[in-house]
Every structure is written in C-alpha cells, then in structure tokens.
Amino acid sequence: MAPSIHDLPSQVRRDILRMVHAVQSGHPGGSMGCTEFFVALYFDVLRHTPSPFNMDGQGEDLFFLSNGHISPVFYSVLARSGYFSVDELNTFRKLDSRLQGHPTTHEGLPGVRIASGSLGQGLSVAVGAAQAKKLAGDDRLVFTLHGDGELQEGQIWEAALYAGAKKVDNLISTIDANGQQIDGSTDEVMPMGDIGSKFAAFGWDVMHIRQGNDLDAVRQGLREAIAKTGQGKPICIVMHTSMGHGVDFMAGTHKWHGIAPSDEQLASALAQLPETLGDFPA
Numbered sequence: 001m002a003p004s005i006h007d008l009p010s011q012v013r014r015d016i017l018r019m020v021h022a023v024q025s026g027h028p029g030g031s032m033g034c035t036e037f038f039v040a041l042y043f044d045v046l047r048h049t050p051s052p053f054n055m056d057g058q059g060e061d062l063f064f065l066s067n068g069h070i071s072p073v074f075y076s077v078l079a080r081s082g083y084f085s086v087d088e089l090n091t092f093r094k095l096d097s098r099l100q101g102h103p104t105t106h107e108g109l110p111g112v113r114i115a116s117g118s119l120g121q122g123l124s125v126a127v128g129a130a131q132a133k134k135l136a137g138d139d140r141l142v143f144t145l146h147g148d149g150e151l152q153e154g155q156i157w158e159a160a161l162y163a164g165a166k167k168v169d170n171l172i173s174t175i176d177a178n179g180q181q182i183d184g185s186t187d188e189v190m191p192m193g194d195i196g197s198k199f200a201a202f203g204w205d206v207m208h209i210r211q212g213n214d215l216d217a218v219r220q221g222l223r224e225a226i227a228k229t230g231q232g233k234p235i236c237i238v239m240h241t242s243m244g245h246g247v248d249f250m251a252g253t254h255k256w257h258g259i260a261p262s263d264e265q266l267a268s269a270l271a272q273l274p275e276t277l278g279d280f281p282a
Helices: 005-023 028-033 035-045 068-080 086-091 122-135 154-165 195-201 215-228 263-270
Strands: 062-065 142-147 171-177 205-209 235-240
Touching (some): 005 028, 005 035, 005 086, 005 215, 005 263, 028 035, 028 068, 035 068, 062 122, 068 086, 122 142, 171 215, 195 205, 195 235, 205 215, 215 235
Parallel strands (some): 062 142, 142 171, 171 235
C-alpha cells in the first residue's frame, strides 16, 4: 500500500530528533511544532519540481524559510519530497555537509534559495521574489514561514508595510504562533499583542489556523489562503502550534528550542513516534 500523507509527520519528527541527537546540536522544538505545516506545504499545496531543481523557480511556487534555525524539519521534508537523498540527512551539521545548522546557498543544496541564519530577513526576500514574478508574468505564488518571536525584528515590519502598500497579493506568509522563543515565552520576553491585527493594520488579509498541529486543518487553511490571493492584499496566516509537538516531555515549552535529546530521551521520544516510512541510515 502506498504511504499516505498522514504517515509523514511521525517520520519527519523521527528524522528531526535523530539528526539533532546525532550531533548533539540543533533546534528540535520549533521544527517539531511546524512539522504539519511543512508536510502540508510540500506534499499537498506547493506547485514545485524537486528534480531537477531550478534555483530561479520560474513557473513554480517558491518557499522561503525565514526562521532558518528550524532547518531540521526543512531538510527532512526536502529529502522526503525528492530534492536530495534521504540518506544525506545523516550529514546534518557535520563538517563539509550541505546540511548546515542554518540553511545556506553556497553548498548548493537543492530546495534552498536563501541563507536564513539571521532572523527577520525572509519577508523582504519573499516580497522581492513575489514582485519579480508579477513583472515576469509568472502566476505562481510565494510562501514564507516566520517565528512569532522573529517578529520582534524591525525589518519584518518594514517589509510588511511595503507589501501591503504595494498590494503584493501573490504572497502568503505564515506566522508560527507557538508563544515560545529561546529565552522563554514571548509574553515574558516581549509580548506580541494581537499579531493578526498588526498585519491587518499594515494592509494584509489575515486568517488563522487554530489547530496548527492538525495536518488536515493546515492543508485546508493553506488552500483557503491560496483562494484569497490576487485580490489586492498579501495574505498572513497566524498558525497556532505547540513547540515540541508529538513528544510528551517536549511539547509546549521553550526549553527544547535549541537543546538536543540525550540517548535516553531520544529512545523515549522515538517510542512515541511510529517509524512509518523508514529511518535514514545512521
């Protein structure tokens, strides 16, 4: 029987944990919280050609990961959707690997179009790419993902103001609203207020995905967002997720933002996540 899209989140979470554990370095929490988003995007919504990879992305939907520290989930889904071999996940964060801790472009990893180690820059790039598509007569869309803590970067709001003012209506930006960042909750570090109202005030069409860890809810939300494009406003999705979702002792806390599990913790976590498609070789 062919694998179902619903088999993917558990396998992707296994990939994330095994990659981070192997090198005792990386960011599992946000990666696991965004797993359903990446699976829905790459396996259901995005109009893309994994191979051969076209860096320019002409005639394809484009995705830009702005909060690049959640590279484990990005790499897993790129590999599982055919951009490169699943076996290469075993090189994550190792010397001379194409799978750096934060995505970069000079290694030539298929699927990665921008370096995103510095937070706050992805929306600016995406706005430019979306306008370039309009100028080229390309009717495909541009998608981005951002962390809610990342919105504390001022460059985000400059780009958001520009996108609304210039009616960049082929752009869909999703905010991972998990309420957590590296030093604590966003309410403790810098309260974000009503994120949706802020984007709406900047001229965006705002919608919410209330169950961001429900694959079908995310798929439906992304389709609804696509239906709103071309109507004079960029689209903002506020997606409510739980950091570390899928493993009981990791869920809902900032403590797993950038911490690798021990051997015992890995074993406990993997016991909660069925191996559905086959692990990459260690």
